[in-house]
Amino acid sequence: MSGGINPSSPFGGVKQTAGRDTWRIGETTLTSRFFLGTGLFPNPYVQMEAIAASGAEVLTFAIRRVNLEAAEDDSILQHLQDRSFIYLPNTSGARTAEEAVRIARLARASGLSDWVKVEISANERTLLPDPIETLKATEILVKEGFTVLPYISDDPIICKKLEEAGAAAIMPGAAPIGTGLGLLNPYNIGLIVEESRVPVIVDAGLGTASDVTQAMELGVSGVLMNTPVAKAKNPAGMAEAMKLAIAAGRLAYLSGRMSKKRYASASSGLDSFKLQ
């Protein structure tokens, strides 16, 4: 790519990021840094609009019992036929490593994906992840050949343990699931990024575009969101806002932030030429 701004690319015209800003999870190369959840949308039409606006390549799902009393097909997949996405089933509802492993095996049997988001909540009110059970499940599923992406609290030490256990990416939460509180501990997320040799994806708790930009400015590889898009007044509009926020934060991270100063420093001209 040579000079000039390419309006179709958020990185167009920036020399050090010329070309595609891709990244990898396991053996898979990704272009989008947006993982979108598929819960809580008002209807399938709005959901498909939001998915299209997000540019997401990875979609998350949950696994539940088929409702045998309802004749209609309530599987999410019926709306996504003929589209190519990477499916990231989660293990939501699991309270132990054993339950999460069971759900992961069921998900893989669908033949759609060997990726799994390990999500093990020990507390109904906060849905915060159980780090010990999450580590156990990650160890087991890595050995079984899954591409494991654990959702975990923003603790740098447990994140490192999960990486050592073979997680393909680490997904620390910004805040509890569905709260939209934004990054409660940017310091920890920054440390996790510094320490990690696998991609870091902020998952859960982001509320709006500025939260997403802040996460990306800290150097995370991507974000996973559901509620802030699905529960927006205009989900497709918010999906696009999040996509742009990811691009803005990523570009700011790559371009390098100025250092913070305690006092003013003039940006206009030389003092000696001031009008007297």
Added chain:
Amino acid sequence: MELIINGTTRELEAETLADVVELLGLTGKPVVAEADGLVVTSEAWASTAVRPGMSIELVHFVGGG
């Protein structure tokens, strides 16, 4: 025979897991099955015999984050 399907006891005239899926109107749908705690891929449904009291779970993908 009596089978426990998704936690509920049902009376079904079935010999194989494929019969169960068909009788429940789920043939061709993106459903994953587990019989007595073991995952059974759809290719193996026709060769998986069911027996009275067997616990069968039928799951699928739903919206989630």
